[in-house]
Amino acid sequence: MVPGHVDVQTEDQLVGNVRKVTVDQVIENLTGEIATAVQTREPSPDEIVFSGSFEDVNRLFLENGWSDGLPIVPPTKQKIAEFLAFTDYDADHVIGRLLPDNRLATVWNVAVNGVMAGCRPEYMPILVALAEAMADPKYGVEHSGNTPGAETLIVMNGPLIRELEFNYEQGALRDGFQANTSIGRFWRLYLRNVAGFLLHENDKGTFGNTWRVVLAENEASLRRMGWPSIAQDAGIAEGENAVTISRFTGGQVIVSVFGDSAEKCLPYLADALASHTTWELMFVVGFAKGTYQPLLVLSPLIAETIAASGMSKRDVQQWLFEHARIPAWKFERYISGWTNLVPGKRSLNDFVRLGKAPKIYAGTDRERLVPIVAEPEHIMIAVSGDPMRSNCYLFVHNGILGFPTTKPVVLPQEWRDKRNAQA
């Protein structure tokens, strides 16, 4: 390693540090003893590791880093069995292997963390789908500890939104509804306990933030407009349940969009997309070309005002693609001037020549306006929030380090009977 952080060192300091420290370490690492990898022995999944009071169980979980700091519901065998009843998978079914701890994601440990998070047993099919999404290589769970500290947002689609009483209206992103809140918490506990992301260890987020509650779309509004949902955009059939996960570095509310038509509403939204997208442009050009997919959440009021002007969701994406633009010099400054995220100080035109940027970025006029995403459909659009407010919300995206990944939610046989039995 280089002592300190290379980004804030003068050339002389950097050269000095590399000579004094780094070179020796490189030699030592290349010539020294290689530590043997060992598999850590952990309790078997169904082993009772502790019995005691609620307070004692919570203390044990806190002391050992198995909890997020809030009380957990003790994952007793009985509670776990209630969750397992809501999936047709066997408890030991392996969903995947999660980095960095290389632990297996199993239906059993999904249930355990679901219990702990305060979920209800009938959320189990959603939890399994989330674990599948987390284990999908396309998502890239191994990046979950990167320094920008992005946080996953789960978007819920399908009839389960109504059946399980997800909030998709006023306060859609606030805690307070069991389904949205506890499933969001499950995600973070699963990252901690199975994937192995712990602060001060594998999670290196500089700031981070708490887990996000699940965002459920207002599907009645979507149907009124004839717009596809986020899940449908990803190829899921209408009427099917699905979760879509994506990591976002930040969010910003776009307050008081004013206007009675698409023409009047859209410029403000395009401006928000352009002005809130800065260093994330590294996921458009160079580093991970064309993986930046910001999410614009429209309130039903604004979405339906735009739709009333005759625009489809695709039309809106196209319009925003053409208007959410910044000067080329500014784009270059974000990725390799003020930051060193894309080293080499190349111009956008150079990147096009190298095949690391779409052709649309070609040109030599540094004042030319260039898009902030590679394709129109990379601007994801969801509809949720207070149906009677003119505010919208923008999530800026973490590109390949948490790429949008959608998984269908598979209900167990006799779902209806099991639900009726609960009532």
Place this chain on the structure above:
Amino acid sequence: MDSSQGTLWVVIPAGQQASGGWIDDTLAERAREQGLVALAPLTGDFPRQRVEGVGGPDAEARARELFIARGWTDGLPIIVPTSGRVRDMVRFCDRAARDVLGEVDPLKGVATVEKVAANAVMAGCRPQYFPVILAAVEAVLDGAFNMRGVQTTDENVAPMIIVSGPIAQQLNINASFGALGPGWQANATIGRAVRLVMVNLGGGRAGTVSFAGLGQPGRYTLCFAENTALSPWPALHTEAGLAADANAVTVTRAETVINVTGGIEEIASVMGSAASGFQIMWSGRPTVIVAPATAKDLANRGMSKDDVRQWLYAAGRWPVADWERSWFKTRLVADGQWPEWVTAAASDGAIPAVEKPADIVVIVAGGDVPIPQHAYCPSWGFPPARITREMRLPGDWAALISQSSH
């Protein structure tokens, strides 16, 4: 474990390697090979986590028994390292509990601040000793200390922990009557903490991984302070370039502590003998603890510490005839493999105890008694080591110490 009031939250003091493995698994294997399972039958049998809940009607007693059965003690009773006690210990430094000091050889358990604190609690340390313990652990983890050798050699070496600076008095670290004996909590427990770190994080269990022929009582604890009040010479740590008012730990590798009654002549006489044989082989750095009365006498004669070293170097020589018929010379080290300085000195008729005068660590300690009591502590092994670490006190040390009991 059903009694919620009685549950103790115990920090696991055992060594976990950087790879995630626990050294106790290796220790269990070695114990089976050596037929020593009965000594600690529950070796390796503990939950692989940071903290364990121990319940029952007398959880404290149960935890102590568990620790003995798991092989986590030096044979003496320990204080159970509850998470609260460990937290109180960690509070006495400005470092995070997870900070890593290094790996403890030979089994390479990672010495985090918290693991060291847990072992310090077990040893009976007061929280305010923690800066001394951290400095001492840092010193023994210095490559020059050769922890792997110290832990596994057939010789009886132990780390000798010498505290110098104003903190010694503040913490009641004995530098006077009986400084190497029992009765003073700091001396008794600081050295013991380092030993428990060596056992529980490094795996240095006797007969299992550690094969010292006899061992020595200094392996329980070997810690004392410089008698600043009666020393006519500058503080020990100034020789390592630290300011006079700094607080420091100096660690040497002591094969044993040999008592010398008399004057500087007697010290030289013991140095110039087979007692220094192994040290001469490796050009080591011995420690000479000089009694206050003798130090005063030498200073009155105008001798600086360097003069004393020079005098011991010149006078404390092993006669070549003794060397020639020694076991070292006839059985252990073939001709041609002795250091050049040794063979050169041999041709002059006598071999000094060290390669050069500066290699002798001279320190004043003990009570002011008319029949002076010194100690000669020959050094073990390679490489020559005298390691000094300045203590880092927490920023709010004064406030912390004023609230502490002692």
